[in-house]
Amino acid sequence: MRLASPTIVEVAQRAGVSISTVSRCLNHPDKVGKKTLQRVRKVIDEVNFSPNALAQSFRRGKTNIILVVVHEIGSGLLSEVVGGIRSVLDGRYAVILTESRPDAAQPANFIEMLVAKQVEGVILLCSVPPFSRKIIELNKARNLPIVIGLEPLSDELRKLPSVHIDNFAAASEATAYLIGLGHHRIAFVSGPRQSYVTLDRERGFMAAMADAGLDGSHVHYADLSVNGGINAANDILTGAPPSAIFCANDDMALGVMSAAARRGLAIPGALSVLGFDDMRYAAIANPPLSTVAQPAREIGIHAARRLLDAIDNPDEPGRQTEILQHRLVIRSSTGRGPG
Amino acid sequence: MRLASPTIVEVAQRAGVSISTVSRCLNHPDKVGKKTLQRVRKVIDEVNFSPNALAQSFRRGKTNIILVVVHEIGSGLLSEVVGGIRSVLDGRYAVILTESRPDAAQPANFIEMLVAKQVEGVILLCSVPPFSRKIIELNKARNLPIVIGLEPLSDELRKLPSVHIDNFAAASEATAYLIGLGHHRIAFVSGPRQSYVTLDRERGFMAAMADAGLDGSHVHYADLSVNGGINAANDILTGAPPSAIFCANDDMALGVMSAAARRGLAIPGALSVLGFDDMRYAAIANPPLSTVAQPAREIGIHAARRLLDAIDNPDEPGRQTEILQHRLVIRSSTGRGPG
DNA sequence: GCAATATGTGAAAACGTTGCCATTCACAAG
DNA sequence: CTTGTGAATGGCAACGTTTTCACATATTGC
Structure with missing residues (x-):
């Protein structure tokens, strides 16, 4: 019982006008006689007509x-x-x-x-x-x-x-902030190499480290996901761990925090974590996550x-x-x- | 210099065939002579033709x-x-x-x-x-x-x-779990009243409380957001706080946890928090959030x-x-x- | 009351496809 | 050589709208 939608033709017939007039009622109602308009509108309501959007778009060349x-x-x-x-x-x-x-x-x-x-x-x-x-x-x-x-x-x-935003500058400022806090060994958790965003952030990190005469080679790669962050943290935190981890996004930072918490590492006491993006849950993480916000x-x-x-x-x-x-x-x- | 896209007509002319044939090449290539097909395809490539999707959808009545x-x-x-x-x-x-x-x-x-x-x-x-x-x-x-x-x-x-899912049953099971844990005073943070999901969950909570002979009237309303959860928690936790808060979704539960943490309340020591949905960040909250998962x-x-x-x-x-x-x-x- | 101008309306051509039908042609069977 | 068959192709209508143009009627200014 898929009932065919009424077309402009049917409306025209029922209202006893031409299809042009119906079309005008729809698009330029001011150019239509008052009582004609009324009549047509009544019919449109009655048959519950609404123009076929596909045909409109096609005709107008505009969607x-x-x-x-x-x-x-x-x-x-x-x-x-x-x-x-x-x-x-x-x-x-x-x-x-x-x-x-x-x-x-x-x-x-x-x-x-x-x-x-x-x-x-x-x-x-x-x-x-x-x-x-x-x-x-x-x-x-x-x-x-x-x-x-x-x-x-x-x-x-x-x-x-x-x-x-200027991801390079943002990352390098953020890194400088970490350095200013007294961190010398800082790890960076980057994203996939094809992503120019994370690449810019990674370069910003390395530049800031270099500027401070520190070793900026402590870069790990993950997939920007929470789990990626967890895995990266588990890598990073074995052996001689850094005092701060800077992540290319908040998801990974949250993952890092979670992994650190599981290892009993106090944040920020034993480890500082810095994210990127200021996504919705950054502010209510435990502890609340420092990050760089994008507008x-x-x-x-x-x-x-x-x-x-x-x-x-x-x-x-x-x-x-x-x-x-x-x-x-x-x-x-x-x-x-x-x- | 918006150059008009070539149409099927242009292809037909250039290839020296009718538009029907071009159309056939596109839709039923097996019904076209081998060398004609080749020629048409060549032209299609040359002029970089691709059929106007709007016209196609219109004609076929299918998008x-x-x-x-x-x-x-x-x-x-x-x-x-x-x-x-x-x-x-x-x-x-x-x-x-x-x-x-x-x-x-x-x-x-x-x-x-x-x-x-x-x-x-x-x-x-x-x-x-x-x-x-x-x-x-x-x-x-x-x-x-x-x-x-x-x-x-x-x-x-x-x-x-x-x-x-059966939101009523899920909420009432979850509530029963809380009761089984020894909680008697339990608050429920519900969502907007027009939402039938949260309504079902709310009713599930109340039913389970009633079944256990407990007071299920401790229901607060928020907007399903993290901030809503924070506000609700601040309300709930002043005065005589319950020992558990069950939230109609994880966002609010995260908000509750955040507010509780800010007040220095240990979770789950001083307050148990239970969410709903098992969204992505539930597992890595600190502490990890108990919740009811939807598939x-x-x-x-x-x-x-x-x-x-x-x-x-x-x-x-x-x-x-x-x-x-x-x-x-x-x-x-x-x-x-x-x- | 007549030209001049508004105003309202209808006929018909597009828009780019697709698919039915008719046509042509080659070739096999009789 | 005729007829029948099948494959390949072209012509054309249709999809539902919008819009241009021309026409008819109403309105205005003399």
Whole structure:
């Protein structure tokens, strides 16, 4: 009993007018006679008509949909960014999200393309290479407006407008803070090497260590997850442990804290832990996690504005990367070091 | 310099064939002569043609897009559920997400409708009433397949297929566990009253208390957020505090733990805290949070399968609500009570 | 009361595909 | 040589809308 939706034609017939008139009632009601309008609207209500969005989009060549690509939705930070994006776009565009984490990998990618073409712009909040490469192609081939948020990307992507913090500077400031606290042996838990965000943070760490004449080679690699942090901590804390561990994100820092707690290590007494991102649970960790905060909502807002720019002026490239301010948030997981 | 995308017509001309043939090359290549196919494919490559997805969907009346509605993306639990959904749907459908949390409220809703109509099915993972009501209308009016996941919904929604745990039973078991531990004064931190999930949990708590002949009226209301938990805890812990607090979700439980820690209350020594959901950070809280786990991924998988069913057999209602197993996860935030 | 101008309306052409049907052609069977 | 068969291809309508253009009618200014 799938009843076919009524079309504009049916409305026209019932109201005894032409389809043009019905269309006008929908889109330019001021250009329609008063009583005609009334009659048509009545019929529209009666048959519960609403225009076929597919046909509309097709005809207009416009979908009013913006796609936001995230790697995985379960992150408070992303939630903030998306909130910022929506605060700008809502009303003008429907914001839909897609995850780039692969599940059935191959065919999915293909379908993403399909999605992408029904979309008027994309905000990329992730940098997984195979996926972003596809997106770039689309940008080139179809002239699809794209803005990168949160992540500075590989060199080929740097031509695209992007909005993020200065990860290098942030990490090196944070490291300097740790050094100022008297820590000399500091380990850094980095993320996957393809990620330019964590790479920048890693380099910031090493630069700050070098500046202070300290050994910045104590770098471990994990996968940015809590478990990654736990494993890294277990590695790091055997043998001669450092007095501080700086993590490329909060999830790993939380993992490190958990592993340290399990080993009976007092934080920050025996070990200082510093995170990155200031995600939602950082403040209520036990002890509350020191971290460097990204202005997530702001990033979303700016990215959305840039996208709007790009859509409205498809021809001019616009200024490229936009750097927002980070902020070192000192809570209780960091304390004085031995030195 | 927005260059118009080439259409099938252009390809046809360049290849010296009819557009039907080009279309066939795309959709039924076996029905095309070998050398024609080759020639057409060459041209397609040359001009970098790919069919206009909007036109295709319009023509076919099929978009191959499934919409998943979540209240807000920043939750590990949802991430799991979505993972499950995608493991079933990827390849057959593109899965896109939308948040129901309002930002620019009114106009947004309107646009959601637009989105909804380009979509072949919806999985609702949230129950915010104004939004879900809209969805229901769509279901009725357009016969749009819908499945509810994670949340049992209001009576009017109970007609829709849904997949979730037995929140009443789970909460009452968890409460019984607390009682068995020797707790007599137990507070419950509930969520907003419109939410049927938290309502069920609340009722489960009260029933278990009543069964044990205890006072189950110690119920506080918060908004399911960490801060809500903190505030609730501050209320509860002044005066004559209970020996255990059971929260309707983990976020609030984490908030309660944080507030308790700030007050110098030992957990579980002075206060036991029990959460609900087993979200990602529950296991690494300090101390690790006892909670009741939902089989999130399973819920996603089942919901997706139900949706597929509903799409394939639009006429039969199919069996209605499907109950999956919960599991009490005992970690270190709960301990023996005074009694 | 007549031209000039608004105002409201309808006919029809698009938008880019797909798929049915008809056509052509080659080739095998009679 | 005719007829029948199958494969390969082209023509064309259709999907539901929006929009341009032209037409008819109503309104205004003399």
